[in-house]
Amino acid sequence: MKQTVALPQAYRLLNHGPTVLVSAAHGGRRNVMAAAWAMPLDFDPPKVAVVIDKNTFTRGLVEASGCFALNLPCRSLADATFTVGSISAKDEGPHDPDKFERCGLASFDGPVTGLPLVGGCVAWLECRVLPEPHVQQAYDLFLGEVVAAQADGRVFSGGRWHFAPEHESLRTLHHIAGGAFFSVADPLQAKRLF
Amino acid sequence: MKQTVALPQAYRLLNHGPTVLVSAAHGGRRNVMAAAWAMPLDFDPPKVAVVIDKNTFTRGLVEASGCFALNLPCRSLADATFTVGSISAKDEGPHDPDKFERCGLASFDGPVTGLPLVGGCVAWLECRVLPEPHVQQAYDLFLGEVVAAQADGRVFSGGRWHFAPEHESLRTLHHIAGGAFFSVADPLQAKRLF
Numbered sequence: 001m002k003q004t005v006a007l008p009q010a011y012r013l014l015n016h017g018p019t020v021l022v023s024a025a026h027g028g029r030r031n032v033m034a035a036a037w038a039m040p041l042d043f044d045p046p047k048v049a050v051v052i053d054k055n056t057f058t059r060g061l062v063e064a065s066g067c068f069a070l071n072l073p074c075r076s077l078a079d080a081t082f083t084v085g086s087i088s089a090k091d092e093g094p095h096d097p098d099k100f101e102r103c104g105l106a107s108f109d110g111p112v113t114g115l116p117l118v119g120g121c122v123a124w125l126e127c128r129v130l131p132e133p134h135v136q137q138a139y140d141l142f143l144g145e146v147v148a149a150q151a152d153g154r155v156f157s158g159g160r161w162h163f164a165p166e167h168e169s170l171r172t173l174h175h176i177a178g179g180a181f182f183s184v185a186d187p188l189q190a191k192r193l194f
Numbered sequence: 195m196k197q198t199v200a201l202p203q204a205y206r207l208l209n210h211g212p213t214v215l216v217s218a219a220h221g222g223r224r225n226v227m228a229a230a231w232a233m234p235l236d237f238d239p240p241k242v243a244v245v246i247d248k249n250t251f252t253r254g255l256v257e258a259s260g261c262f263a264l265n266l267p268c269r270s271l272a273d274a275t276f277t278v279g280s281i282s283a284k285d286e287g288p289h290d291p292d293k294f295e296r297c298g299l300a301s302f303d304g305p306v307t308g309l310p311l312v313g314g315c316v317a318w319l320e321c322r323v324l325p326e327p328h329v330q331q332a333y334d335l336f337l338g339e340v341v342a343a344q345a346d347g348r349v350f351s352g353g354r355w356h357f358a359p360e361h362e363s364l365r366t367l368h369h370i371a372g373g374a375f376f377s378v379a380d381p382l383q384a385k386r387l388f
Contacts (some may be wrong), residue, residue, distance in 0.1 A: 001347055
């Protein structure tokens with residue numbers, strides 16, 4: 001059953017982690033972008049890694065402010081997430097509505113950093129950049145220390161996600177390709193073999 | 195519904211990407227470990243990032259050989275994946291069976307690197323380390339270029355995952371905590387808002 005995967009499609013094999021919305025602000029501007037490539041980097045103090053392309057408007061805000069937030073959108077925000085990931089604030093004039101407004105996304109202030117967090121998401125991580133100029137420049141890779149975290153208590157409590165059937169619309173999004181997303185489901189408990 | 199998440203549990207909010215088995219070999223020894231923290235880093239040439247703790251036996255093999263493989267296990271390998279993630283080759287004597295054997299995992303040689311790939315997985319990425327000694331040392335973070343990729347054609351074709359009901363056991367594993375894993379399911383197609 002093994003088939004070779006063309007190298008330009010190899011990233012798709014690992015692409016279906018939880019999609020995030022990266023939000024940032026600086027000098028009176030704010031923005032939000034979608035990213036499929038984010039992961040934890042350490043437990044305590046918690047750190048994360050996220051890829052933020054040089055061509056994004058968010059990148060400049062993150063570099064200028066030294067902060068970013070990772071917001072975890074859910075199924076009810078799938079269309080907004082896809083749209084946020086398909087347009088750029090670089091196409092806006094300075095007085096146009098920003099991407100939050102254009103995509104109908106509410107926001108609230110992060111309690112520690114004051115960053116704009118995305119309403120309707122199911123988790124929020126406020127992060128301070130751990131300055132690593134070389135990997136930022138060479139790989140578009142940003143490392144951050146998580147300085148505050150919140151989650152929707154209906155689907156994350158006791159330190160773990162649990163998506164009950166009535167919370168279908170609150171399940172996280174896992175990007176396949178082209179705006180198609182999986183959700184997570186069907187938890188199983190593995191047992192040690194010995 | 196927003197609740198504060200204690201910082202030592204914040205990583206759990208992002209933990210449920212696809213779990214991987216990292217395999218490596220050097221000097222006649224081979225090993226395999228479980229990792230929840232892996233993600234793509236670039237499209238073409240494809241690159242990946244993965245966290246490999248200093249305390250693992252695999253880490254030494256990766257550093258010595260300059261190669262690693264990311265294998266994507268599926269539901270039918272959940273118990274083996276949990277076990278691989280719960281024991282260390284550091285507890286083996288040099289003549290003991292290795293973790294592949296102890297956990298009942300078949301292996302086959304990667305066509306490009308010769309690395310031991312894990313049988314029964316649904317995708318395999320052979321990678322060469324992109325040497326970044328500072329982030330390896332400071333963050334246990336390894337960057338790699340993908341030099342070959344394969345996938346199980348029953349569940350990955352046309353450049354995307356698609357898990358049919360009859361392939362329940364081939365769905366990827368997404369770690370929640372303590373050996374509990376989600377699978378991905380219920381694909382939805384997002385639409386652009388404008």
